[in-house]
Amino acid sequence: MQSNELPKELAARRIDRPVPLREHVYQAMQELIISRRLAPGQHLVESELAQMLGVSRQPVREALQWLNNEGWVDLRPGYGAFVHAPTQDEADQLLAVRSLLESESARLAAVHADAEGIARLRDLNRQGIEALASDDVDTAVALNAAVHRCVTELSGNKVLLDFATQVDRRVRWYYTPIARQRGEQSWQEHAKLIDAIENRDADAAARIMKEHTERTRKSYLEQRVEDGEDDQQLIALPTRRRRKAAKA
Structure with missing residues (x-):
C-alpha cells in the first residue's frame, strides 16, 4: 500500500521565510494610495519613494510593477509611473x-x-x-x-x-x-x-x-x-515631453 506521508527529505525542506522587502513596500504604497496621500494621477518618482520609505530603488521598482498589475498604478512608457485615476x-x-x-x-x-x-x-x-x-x-x-x-x-x-x-x-x-x-x-x-x-x-x-x-x-x-473629475481629465497623459536619449 502506498504511503500518504511526505518523504522526510521533502518535509524537512519546509521553512518559514521572511516577507520580501518588496511586499512591505507594496503594502506601504498601497496604503498611501488608499488614504489619498498619493493622489490619483500623481507622478511617482522611484528615488523619492525610496527615500521616503527608507529603502533602495529596486524594491520600489518591483512594488510599482506589482501595483501596476493590480490596477493601483499606471506605468506609461516614456513618462513614468502614476497613481491610477479610476474612471x-x-x-x-x-x-x-x-x-x-x-x-x-x-x-x-x-x-x-x-x-x-x-x-x-x-x-x-x-x-x-x-x-x-x-x-x-x-x-x-x-x-x-x-x-x-x-x-x-x-x-x-x-x-x-x-x-x-x-x-x-x-x-x-x-x-x-x-x-x-x-x-x-x-x-x-x-x-x-x-x-x-x-x-x-x-x-x-x-x-x-x-x-x-x-x-x-x-x-x-x-x-x-x-471636483470636476471628468474621465477625460483623469486619463489624460501628462504634458511633459519624453526625455531625449543622451548622446554617446
Missing part, C-alpha cells in the same frame, strides 16, 4: 457589486450572528462615531471598513467573505474623499443595520445595507462631479 465607470461598477455582496451578507448575518458578534459590531460603530467627532478621517475610514467586514464575517459564508475582501481596499479608496460628507449619517445607518441584525430581521438588514451602500455610491459619484 466613473470603474467606481460605479465596483460599488454596485459591493452593494449586492454586502446586502446578502447583512441578510445572512441576521440569521447567524451571535450576541458576541453583535457586541463587536456595536463597539466598532461606537469607535467610528468617536473618530468622526475628533475628525480622524483615516481611523473613521478604517473602522467603516471594519464594520462592513464584521457583518460579512457574521454571515458565515466564506465565499462571500473572500469576494468582499477582494473589493475592500478599493472601497476604502473611494470612501476616503467622502468620509466627512457621509459623516454622522453613515454611522446612524450602521446602527439601524445592527439593530435589524440583532432583531433577526433578515429582510430589513438586507434592505438597510443596500440603501446604505447605494448612498455611499451616490455620494462618491456626486463628489466627482463637484
Whole structure:
C-alpha cells in the first residue's frame, strides 16, 4: 500500500521565510494610495519613494510593477509611473457589486450572528462615531471598513467573505474623499443595520445595507462631479515631453 506521508527529505525542506522587502513596500504604497496621500494621477518618482520609505530603488521598482498589475498604478512608457485615476465607470461598477455582496451578507448575518458578534459590531460603530467627532478621517475610514467586514464575517459564508475582501481596499479608496460628507449619517445607518441584525430581521438588514451602500455610491459619484473629475481629465497623459536619449 502506498504511503500518504511526505518523504522526510521533502518535509524537512519546509521553512518559514521572511516577507520580501518588496511586499512591505507594496503594502506601504498601497496604503498611501488608499488614504489619498498619493493622489490619483500623481507622478511617482522611484528615488523619492525610496527615500521616503527608507529603502533602495529596486524594491520600489518591483512594488510599482506589482501595483501596476493590480490596477493601483499606471506605468506609461516614456513618462513614468502614476497613481491610477479610476474612471466613473470603474467606481460605479465596483460599488454596485459591493452593494449586492454586502446586502446578502447583512441578510445572512441576521440569521447567524451571535450576541458576541453583535457586541463587536456595536463597539466598532461606537469607535467610528468617536473618530468622526475628533475628525480622524483615516481611523473613521478604517473602522467603516471594519464594520462592513464584521457583518460579512457574521454571515458565515466564506465565499462571500473572500469576494468582499477582494473589493475592500478599493472601497476604502473611494470612501476616503467622502468620509466627512457621509459623516454622522453613515454611522446612524450602521446602527439601524445592527439593530435589524440583532432583531433577526433578515429582510430589513438586507434592505438597510443596500440603501446604505447605494448612498455611499451616490455620494462618491456626486463628489466627482463637484471636483470636476471628468474621465477625460483623469486619463489624460501628462504634458511633459519624453526625455531625449543622451548622446554617446
